[in-house]
Amino acid sequence: MRIGELSRRTGVPVPTVKFYVREGLLPPGRLTSPNQAHYGEEHERRLRLIRALIGVGGLSVAAAAEVLAAIDDPALPLHKALGAASHGIAAPDDAEARAGRPDGTAAEQTADPDGDAETDAARAAVEDLLARRGWHVSAHSGKMAALVAAATALTRVGHGDFLTHALEPYADAAQLVAEADLDYVAGQERREDLVERAVVGTVLGDAVLTALRRIAQVDASARRFGDRAGTPGAQPPSAGTTSAP
Amino acid sequence: MRIGELSRRTGVPVPTVKFYVREGLLPPGRLTSPNQAHYGEEHERRLRLIRALIGVGGLSVAAAAEVLAAIDDPALPLHKALGAASHGIAAPDDAEARAGRPDGTAAEQTADPDGDAETDAARAAVEDLLARRGWHVSAHSGKMAALVAAATALTRVGHGDFLTHALEPYADAAQLVAEADLDYVAGQERREDLVERAVVGTVLGDAVLTALRRIAQVDASARRFGDRAGTPGAQPPSAGTTSAP
Numbered sequence: 001m002r003i004g005e006l007s008r009r010t011g012v013p014v015p016t017v018k019f020y021v022r023e024g025l026l027p028p029g030r031l032t033s034p035n036q037a038h039y040g041e042e043h044e045r046r047l048r049l050i051r052a053l054i055g056v057g058g059l060s061v062a063a064a065a066e067v068l069a070a071i072d073d074p075a076l077p078l079h080k081a082l083g084a085a086s087h088g089i090a091a092p093d094d095a096e097a098r099a100g101r102p103d104g105t106a107a108e109q110t111a112d113p114d115g116d117a118e119t120d121a122a123r124a125a126v127e128d129l130l131a132r133r134g135w136h137v138s139a140h141s142g143k144m145a146a147l148v149a150a151a152t153a154l155t156r157v158g159h160g161d162f163l164t165h166a167l168e169p170y171a172d173a174a175q176l177v178a179e180a181d182l183d184y185v186a187g188q189e190r191r192e193d194l195v196e197r198a199v200v201g202t203v204l205g206d207a208v209l210t211a212l213r214r215i216a217q218v219d220a221s222a223r224r225f226g227d228r229a230g231t232p233g234a235q236p237p238s239a240g241t242t243s244a245p
Numbered sequence: 246m247r248i249g250e251l252s253r254r255t256g257v258p259v260p261t262v263k264f265y266v267r268e269g270l271l272p273p274g275r276l277t278s279p280n281q282a283h284y285g286e287e288h289e290r291r292l293r294l295i296r297a298l299i300g301v302g303g304l305s306v307a308a309a310a311e312v313l314a315a316i317d318d319p320a321l322p323l324h325k326a327l328g329a330a331s332h333g334i335a336a337p338d339d340a341e342a343r344a345g346r347p348d349g350t351a352a353e354q355t356a357d358p359d360g361d362a363e364t365d366a367a368r369a370a371v372e373d374l375l376a377r378r379g380w381h382v383s384a385h386s387g388k389m390a391a392l393v394a395a396a397t398a399l400t401r402v403g404h405g406d407f408l409t410h411a412l413e414p415y416a417d418a419a420q421l422v423a424e425a426d427l428d429y430v431a432g433q434e435r436r437e438d439l440v441e442r443a444v445v446g447t448v449l450g451d452a453v454l455t456a457l458r459r460i461a462q463v464d465a466s467a468r469r470f471g472d473r474a475g476t477p478g479a480q481p482p483s484a485g486t487t488s489a490p
Contacts, residue, residue: 048402056398135464143463147456150449153301157293159445162429166446169425170454171461173418178461179412182469184407200404201411202462204395206455209415211392213454216416216423217447218388219380223326224427 003029006039010047016158017047025050049200057203067203071195118160119178125163129171181205248274251284262292270295270310294445309445312448316440327443348382363405367396370408374416402436 007014020026026046029037046068053064070076079244126147138145154162181201188194249260252259265271271291274282291313298309371392375382382389399407407412433439 005395015405032456044457045403052398056395096476105310110363130460133464135460136467137460137463141463143456143459147453147460150301150456153297153452154445154449155347157445157449158290158296159442159449162442162446165429166425166450166453169421169449171457173421174454175463175465175471176414176418176466177411177458182465184410186469195485197404197407200281200399200402201407202459204399204402204404205411205415206458207395208392208411209389209419209428209454209458210451211395212415213420213422213451214447215375215380215392216387216419217426218382218386219378220420220423220427221443222381225327225433 001039001044003037003039005042006047009044011053012047012051014128020047020050023061023065025068049196052200053203056207058207059203067199071192071199074191118155119148119152121160122155122163123148125167126151129167133171133175177209179204246284246289248282248284254289255291257296257307265292265295268306268310268367270306270313294441296450297445301452303452304448312444316437317445319436325442363400364393366405367400367408370412373394374412376421378416422450422454427439431479449474 001009003017004012006012007017016025021028026043029043032038050068053059053067054061055155059067104160126144151163154160181198184201185197186207188197246256248259248262251257252262264270266273271288274284274288277283295313296307298304298312304312371389396408398406426443429446430439430442433442452453
């Protein structure tokens with residue numbers, strides 16, 4: 001098919017299709033004349049995958065390119081390919097990029113002068129958890145850094161207790177999800193299908209899990225708090241909130 | 246304390262502190278002279294909360310402002326405040342904003358010409374799940390829209406099977422997490438503490454859960470695939486990947 005038909009079928013504008021080719025996310029079409037290219041079903045499928053990763057998964061174009069390169073490289077051992085795919089979609093890069101965006105003040109969060117004791121406490125809590133679970137992760141991996149950063153932020157903001165309450169059930173939940181992801185991946189004959197399933201499951205699975213978590217919270221919250229209005233135990237709410245101007 | 250001391254204690258630059266005051270995230274200090282303001286412990290605590298929401302939680306300044314307003318409004322019934330907090334940090338706004346960012350092609354994903362059958366199928370799968378669980382969610386809520394959008398994207402990209410495999414265990418995981426979040430929230434005497442716990446747990450909980458999910462995946466993947474290299478069943482990997490240029 002020609003590029004116009006590819007655009008029509010997928011709903012992606014022609015300039016955007018050309019942009020993805022230039023950026024290396026979509027392989028170029030087969031040239032049938034000096035200024036006309038032919039695209040196949042595999043282009044249509046790849047284009048839908050790109051839109052899913054970027055549109056619903058929230059990946060940057062660069063991160064999507066990295067993930068797709070891991071799918072495409074047949075020389076990469078399977079475990080490394082899965083790792084690379086997961087690396088491209090790991091939380092820390094995104095979190096760091098976003099931290100710097102809104103007001104131009106990049107990474108001074110980590111330069112918090114009294115942060116070291118809190119980082120150490122957060123890291124210890126995380127390492128305890130991983131030891132109890134028998135989960136093996138490099139202490140220097142981005143995943144580990146992301147978890148320690150989140151745990152440290154909780155501690156700094158006065159909610160270190162959250163870790164005591166939530167780390168175990170959250171790890172139970174993560175394990176359930178990881179096993180479901182692996183079940184979806186396992187049993188594929190072709191390596192590229194297997195890696196594609198891992199990528200799609202991880203990226204779109206994040207969106208599914210986040211939405212389900214909100215829905216489950218609303219339901220649980222309605223059951224516990226739905227019949228209450230205002231301050232528990234005191235009506236009207238007591239004065240002196242920490243945030244009154 | 247003066248603004249310089251507040252900045253030193255939290256690691257947030259003075260211009261950024263002023264920016265947060267202008268944007269309504271941080272209450273202004275108490276004026277002690279026409280051009281000098283006094284800040285208290287409550288400002289320090291709020292500033293750390295803002296940094297956690299924006300830096301680790303990945304909220305936009307506008308979303309953080311909305312969430313903080315829900316914490317601060319004592320007239321809002323508790324259940325509504327929790328809902329508003331959750332709304333400000335719901336996935337759909339973020340996903341939509343991100344979908345439009347990378348290449349300037351906003352929402353044409355939803356204009357996909359052959360999307361309707363897939364949206365209907367995805368919505369049916371989601372509604373079945375919610376009915377089985379007895380979870381009550383408005384069909385028009387942003388959470389529901391986010392879940393249907395993710396499910397539709399999976400179907401369009403040829404991975405509708407993922408829903409069959411993963412929706413139930415994902416919902417189990419979401420329920421575990423939601424109960425842990427509510428446990429952390431419950432039992433607070435003061436309404437603003439309760440709402441703050443809900444907000445912190447939801448936003449930073451997302452970061453904790455995402456990182457734990459990646460770690461659990463790596464561990465599960467290493468156990469299942471760690472001793473394999475290249476294509477399962479065939480060495481070297483077969484030619485003809487869908488993505489060869």
